[in-house]
Amino acid sequence: MCLKRLAFLPLMVEGQVVRGFGRGSKELGIPTANFTDEVVKKLPLEMENGVYFGLASVDAGAVDRMVLSVGWNPQFHNQLKTMETHILRDFSRDFYGSTLRVAVLGYIRPMTSFTSLDELIAAIKDDIRKANDELDKPEYAKYCSQDFFTRPLDSAAKENLPSKEGISDISNNSQEFRS
Numbered sequence: 001m002c003l004k005r006l007a008f009l010p011l012m013v014e015g016q017v018v019r020g021f022g023r024g025s026k027e028l029g030i031p032t033a034n035f036t037d038e039v040v041k042k043l044p045l046e047m048e049n050g051v052y053f054g055l056a057s058v059d060a061g062a063v064d065r066m067v068l069s070v071g072w073n074p075q076f077h078n079q080l081k082t083m084e085t086h087i088l089r090d091f092s093r094d095f096y097g098s099t100l101r102v103a104v105l106g107y108i109r110p111m112t113s114f115t116s117l118d119e120l121i122a123a124i125k126d127d128i129r130k131a132n133d134e135l136d137k138p139e140y141a142k143y144c145s146q147d148f149f150t151r152p153l154d155s156a157a158k159e160n161l162p163s164k165e166g167i168s169d170i171s172n173n174s175q176e177f178r179s
């Protein structure tokens with residue numbers, strides 16, 4: 001299977017984890033880490049709402065696979081647009097206040113309203129299967145070791161980097177920003 005490739009990807013995003021509505025863990029059994037509103041507002045205009053896959057790290061730790069959603073969660077009629085990352089590893093704790101880095105690498109599907117929570121859960125499990133299939137491809141391995149993930153926390157702030165910066169050694173199209 002080949003998922004849609006979008007010109008603005010890969011997109012590197014770094015920011016603090018804040019509390020969502022808490023439904024991810026409790027109602028869905030699929031915990032998500034939410035970025036701040038500030039980060040969501042800075043997303044490129046061409047980034048359509050939907051479900052994406054890629055890689056993520058918490059507090060500059062191990063780089064894991066992830067799936068994420070961007071949008072208004074039509075299932076729950078949210079008033080606020082959110083960006084929610086589900087990391088494909090069991091964490092025994094939540095990480096509010098931690099620094100989350102994500103490399104958004106591909107698009108899976110639009111956000112949808114389902115007739116039941118079970119259908120939403122099944123759809124997310126299918127997203128995870130598709131993400132794993134894609135991320136098994138050797139072309140994605142290079143992103144794990146790139147500077148975006150390996151540099152220490154706050155190094156960009158110390159260097160006074162602008163809020164949006166290209167990473168030319170990976171792709172001319174890649175973009176990076178932090179909150």
Ligand SMILES: Cc1cc2nc3c(=O)[nH]c(=O)nc-3n(C[C@H](O)[C@H](O)[C@H](O)COP(=O)(O)O)c2cc1C
Pocket residue numbers: 020021022023024025028032034051067068069072073074075076084085086110111112113120123124127
């Ligand atoms: C991979 C993935 C796919 C998602 N797909 C949808 C979707 O199709 N429709 C929707 O309303 N919400 C979708 N969501 C968002 C969930 O509804 C949301 O993570 C959940 O409600 C928890 O939100 P909370 O952290 O604000 O409690 C998705 C989330 C993830 C991680």
